[in-house]
Amino acid sequence: MYRLPLGEWIDSGIDFLTLRFSAVTRGFSEIIDTMISLLINVLEFFPPWLLILIIGVIAWRIISIKGSILSMLGLGLIWNFGLWDPTVSTFALVITSTVIAVIVGLPLGIIAALNNKFYKLITPVLDFMQTMPAFVYLIPAIPFFGLGKVAAVFATVIFSIPPSIRFTALGIRQLPEELMEASDSFGATKMQKLINVQLPLAAPTIMGGINQTIMLALSMVVIAAMIGAGGLGGVVWRAIQRLRMGMGFEAGIAIVIIAMIFDRITQNIIKKNKG
Amino acid sequence: MSNIKIEVKNLYKIFGHRSEEALRLLKQGIPNEEILDKTGCGVGVADASFKVYEGEVLVVMGLSGSGKSTLLRCINRLIRPTAGKVFVKNEDITEVSREKLLSMRRNIFGMVFQRFALFPHKTVLENAGYGLSVKRETKEKQRKSAQDALELVGLKGWENSYQSQLSGGMQQRVGLARALAINPEILLMDEAFGALDPLIRTEMQDELLELQAKMKKTILFITHDLDEALKMGDRVILMKDGRIVQIGTPEEILTSPENTYVRRFIENVDFTKVLSASDVMVKPKEVGFIKDGPVTLLHKMRMEGKSGIFIVDEEHKLKGYVTAEKAGELAKKHEKDISLIIEKYDKQKVTLDVQVRNLFKVIVDNRYPIAVIDDNNVLKGVIVKGSIIAGLAESGEFDV
Numbered sequence A: 001m002y003r004l005p006l007g008e009w010i011d012s013g014i015d016f017l018t019l020r021f022s023a024v025t026r027g028f029s030e031i032i033d034t035m036i037s038l039l040i041n042v043l044e045f046f047p048p049w050l051l052i053l054i055i056g057v058i059a060w061r062i063i064s065i066k067g068s069i070l071s072m073l074g075l076g077l078i079w080n081f082g083l084w085d086p087t088v089s090t091f092a093l094v095i096t097s098t099v100i101a102v103i104v105g106l107p108l109g110i111i112a113a114l115n116n117k118f119y120k121l122i123t124p125v126l127d128f129m130q131t132m133p134a135f136v137y138l139i140p141a142i143p144f145f146g147l148g149k150v151a152a153v154f155a156t157v158i159f160s161i162p163p164s165i166r167f168t169a170l171g172i173r174q175l176p177e178e179l180m181e182a183s184d185s186f187g188a189t190k191m192q193k194l195i196n197v198q199l200p201l202a203a204p205t206i207m208g209g210i211n212q213t214i215m216l217a218l219s220m221v222v223i224a225a226m227i228g229a230g231g232l233g234g235v236v237w238r239a240i241q242r243l244r245m246g247m248g249f250e251a252g253i254a255i256v257i258i259a260m261i262f263d264r265i266t267q268n269i270i271k272k273n274k275g
Numbered sequence B: 001m002s003n004i005k006i007e008v009k010n011l012y013k014i015f016g017h018r019s020e021e022a023l024r025l026l027k028q029g030i031p032n033e034e035i036l037d038k039t040g041c042g043v044g045v046a047d048a049s050f051k052v053y054e055g056e057v058l059v060v061m062g063l064s065g066s067g068k069s070t071l072l073r074c075i076n077r078l079i080r081p082t083a084g085k086v087f088v089k090n091e092d093i094t095e096v097s098r099e100k101l102l103s104m105r106r107n108i109f110g111m112v113f114q115r116f117a118l119f120p121h122k123t124v125l126e127n128a129g130y131g132l133s134v135k136r137e138t139k140e141k142q143r144k145s146a147q148d149a150l151e152l153v154g155l156k157g158w159e160n161s162y163q164s165q166l167s168g169g170m171q172q173r174v175g176l177a178r179a180l181a182i183n184p185e186i187l188l189m190d191e192a193f194g195a196l197d198p199l200i201r202t203e204m205q206d207e208l209l210e211l212q213a214k215m216k217k218t219i220l221f222i223t224h225d226l227d228e229a230l231k232m233g234d235r236v237i238l239m240k241d242g243r244i245v246q247i248g249t250p251e252e253i254l255t256s257p258e259n260t261y262v263r264r265f266i267e268n269v270d271f272t273k274v275l276s277a278s279d280v281m282v283k284p285k286e287v288g289f290i291k292d293g294p295v296t297l298l299h300k301m302r303m304e305g306k307s308g309i310f311i312v313d314e315e316h317k318l319k320g321y322v323t324a325e326k327a328g329e330l331a332k333k334h335e336k337d338i339s340l341i342i343e344k345y346d347k348q349k350v351t352l353d354v355q356v357r358n359l360f361k362v363i364v365d366n367r368y369p370i371a372v373i374d375d376n377n378v379l380k381g382v383i384v385k386g387s388i389i390a391g392l393a394e395s396g397e398f399d400v
Helices: A006-020 A022-045 A048-062 A065-081 A084-114 A116-131 A134-145 A149-173 A177-185 A190-227 A231-242 A245-274 B019-027 B032-039 B068-075 B098-107 B124-128 B130-134 B139-152 B168-181 B198-215 B226-232 B250-255 B260-267 B294-304 B324-332 B356-365 B385-394
Strands: B004-015 B042-053 B057-061 B083-088 B109-112 B186-190 B218-223 B235-240 B243-248 B308-312 B318-323 B349-351 B370-373 B379-383
Touching (some): A022 A134, A022 A149, A084 A149, A084 A231, A116 A149, A134 A190, A149 A190, A177 B130, A190 A231, A190 A245, A231 A245, B004 B019, B042 B218, B042 B243, B109 B168, B124 B130, B124 B139, B124 B168, B168 B198, B198 B226, B218 B226, B235 B260, B294 B324, B318 B324, B318 B370, B349 B356, B356 B370, B356 B385, B379 B385
Parallel strands (some): B057 B235, B349 B370
Antiparallel strands (some): B004 B083, B308 B318, B370 B379
16 A cells, blocks of 8 residues: 655655755854853853842842742752752753744744734644644754754754744734724824834733743753753753652752743733733 | 815725625615625625715714714725725825825824723823824924823823723723824714713713814714714714715704604604704794783783783893783783883793703793793793693604
8 A cells, every 4th residue: 555655755855954954054053052052151150059049039029029039949959959050051941942932933923913824824833833742843953953952942942932923923913903993093004003002012912922932941951851952851861761760850840940930930020011 | 164074975895705796786786684695795884975074073873783983994994995985185095005094094083982992001191192103203292292182181180190090981081182182183983982971971072062162173973872963963974784874964863854764763862952942932922012001911911811921122122021910900000101010031031042951940940931032132932831842742752
């Protein structure tokens, strides 16, 4: 019986792309690599206690005094586990991936909000991207960027970008029609309407999307340890290979603590935006 | 009322993909429902033609779904008509370039929305200045014009508040200020007071009329409330199923409704608010003159079957009222000069334009009939209790 050679097509397609765009991917690779190393260097420049204090102050300003104390205790625990360096590395990967995902996702979301055809085109693509098992994205990352942090960022961006696009598009589309008419009736251009009315009003929803992107990025960065992302995911990965239950559990707790701090900070930015 | 500000010619708006086919069917006289079945298209506005003159308040009135809001949005092209022309200051807005359209919206139109449509992330002042910020006026000019407009609608001191801190009535004042701040020639008001509760609504209507007396804008006012239409409108357009059923002054619509649809509407109108003293008064058949003697007056009263009579001078200016009782006493004493027994009639007279609902109190407080006079104190008519009832019955308020 005939078997559809989809896998072969994809293989040769990716081969073609890696050969053809090697210059592009190498350039991209270098930029990302510099970004990550710079970020890690900056974060490691501070002694852990100072960084914990800085994050504590940020959490106090944005969440609450209680949130601040809990954040500092959690980070202190990580330091105590001796997991500070992998945590900083994970932190840097998440931030880099999120920044790229937002820089690419926000404009795409705006286009999807304003253009019906593009919205109809991109919706199934986003659905596809979100239901595809996360591991699958790791494979094409390797031929493009080789093993390492850049490949991890690439896979993470692909995996975590859908909420940024989707929430931006929905946030703008769901604004009350009468407000859009009000803006139009005074002769606002599309750009004026976007900057002064649509984006500020949709900001809470867009921030919700960014929050989701950060959470997805964090989970993907851990998985990406399989292709050499290192960081906390790397610790977990090693623990799996050596069946070191305790080590895996400690790294797991560190990931949860980071996730909670990221989540609470972004959630509270959303709340403050609404109020 | 000579300059035409807006002229709408054979305007059609059909919603749906197969609008051209629907338009053809519509022009053949196929009913709206059938068009919806056949083409899946909804008829918004069908063959609307009318003019709006400079400085008038033209009210478009109809039930929900009658196409009145669609019609309004065709005027500033928030909705693009399927066919027909809309001339605004002799410029066909259906044809102009997008640039020209934006400039027209920025300079000619001020629009007020049913649910206010204020920007919740902006302060009252920023909301009021929105039109000017779109025009890229200087910050100073924006603030000044916005502040002036807010003062005009009575919101001075609220500049830094947000929408969530204001009551419904105040929110709509901001909406009105936002429209007025760009000093538009034409105000488009889409059921502007429809979301307000009745007391506030009446207040806003009165204030808008007061403002309009000073501003003399051209106003196109949409409402589903006939009372409001009759109160606000210099002329009223009645719409049904996208078509204009009747255009006329409130008087014309009330007194000669063009078809049963209009008549139905009018049946629910509170006529005491619409009719004035001149509509319910009767002509005084017999009046007494200053020079008449008491016997003459008694004779005139007997002819009329009344127990009193109005006294006027040669120019028919009202002098007072004489009762049969007093005239009889005077006749017994063989006196001729009736000026001794004339009762001054200050409280019992009203001018022609007083609303009927305000007559009830006057009539209850007085034993004598009410005199209706014009601005020169000339006696124009008489109102007794019976004539109000009769006046209302004639207009269809009561089934008699």
